[in-house]
Amino acid sequence: MAEKEKVVKKPLYERPGTMSVLVSLSAVLLGVVAGCILILCIGKNPIEGFDKIIFGALSNTRRVGNTVAYSTQLILIGLSVAFAFKTGLFNIGGSGQMLIGGIAASVFAHKVTFLPSPIYYVCLVLVAALAGALWGFVPGLLKAKFNVHEVVGTIMFNWIAYWLCYDGIQRWIVDPKIVVKSSPVSVGQSLRSTFLTRITGGSYFNYGILIAIACVVVIWFILDKTNLGFALKATGSNRFCAEYAGIKVESSIMSSMAIAGALAGLAGLTYYLGYSNIMEVGKMPGEGFDGIAVALLGNSNPFGVFFAGLFFGILKMGKGSLSATGIPPEIADAIIATIIYFTATSVILTKFWTDVLRKRHEKKLAKSTTGKEE
DSSP, X not given: OOOOOOOOOOOGGGOHHHHHHHHHHHHHXXXXXXXXXXXXXXXXXXXXXXXXXXXXXXXXXXXXXXXXXXXXXXXXXXXXXXXXXXXXXXXXOHHHHHHHHHHHHHHHHHHXXXXXXXXXXXXXXXXXXXXXXXXXXXXXXXXXHHOOOHHHHXXXXXXXXXXXXXXXXXXXXXXXXXXXXXXXOOGGGSSOOHHHHHHTTSOXXXXXXXXXXXXXXXXXXXXHHSHHHHHHHHHHHOHHHHHHTTOOHHHHHHHHHHHHHHHHHXXXXXXXXXXXXOOBTTOOOTHHHHHHHHHHHTTTOHHHHHHHHHHHHHHHHHXXXXXXXXXXXXXXXXXXXXXXXXHHTHHHHHHHHHHHHHHHHHHHHHHHHHHHHO
């Protein structure tokens, strides 16, 4: 009987997943160090500052619920940007796709009140996803058919969405008492739940987090386990090689942007019918751009994006408590920006960790060889 072949494990520095985690953790650590230096420069205690950030985001059940609720849309927008990155595209239109998904879901919630709950919620999710998918598909179509760069197309569509919502909110769902915002969506028509609100001390915690978790798993499955994911990643790696291999490149581009748009549309649903229950006239959601940071820190990996979204949610929700220490809340934004800068230098960080792990591996091999010789 033939002996079973021994499975030789790759060294740590040859494992892409391990290196990605190390790069992301290094970027966070360096960002925190930079934040400490900034806080010291204004004559304050950095330990007290970070303690207040954690306190503001996680000190009690209500704050934890609010932090998770806010992080939900960051996760979904991060997934949207990451999915486009994986397929060689840059979806900078998350804000517009959020708005379109949000207004479609809000109008549906206000107008459709006769469906049974299970059917209503399925339809609500589909409406937001389809609206966002349409808003992502059109720039994808322009890119595929007319070579209009997706950055230009999505930025322009952000402002088209902005003005459509500016008019649409006042036309269809305006609050007659305060004309600069929509009429509030009732708890029964939103992603919120009286039960969830009660057990989290009156927070905005809602079922949106379940949508985010489901999307993380689905996007991971599409990218790593399906022919569609392979075709999309091949197109992103080299459009011409993919075309030569028989992959329909134009369809891949349009599909990628549509899926990215659907994820951003769901972010609009979880924001405007979960974390909030209104839409404000004349407000462009900044979360669409925060998603770029989340995708970069998560290394465009769905599971990495999930944890990056939670991390940025903690910083965003906790920064309000910095004022109590005399530290400007903008320090938290500076920390986020610094983390992104270090993440963008992943080549340098990757080289650093590769050298460290290679030397460690070589020393280990040398010790084991010496031991055998003896």
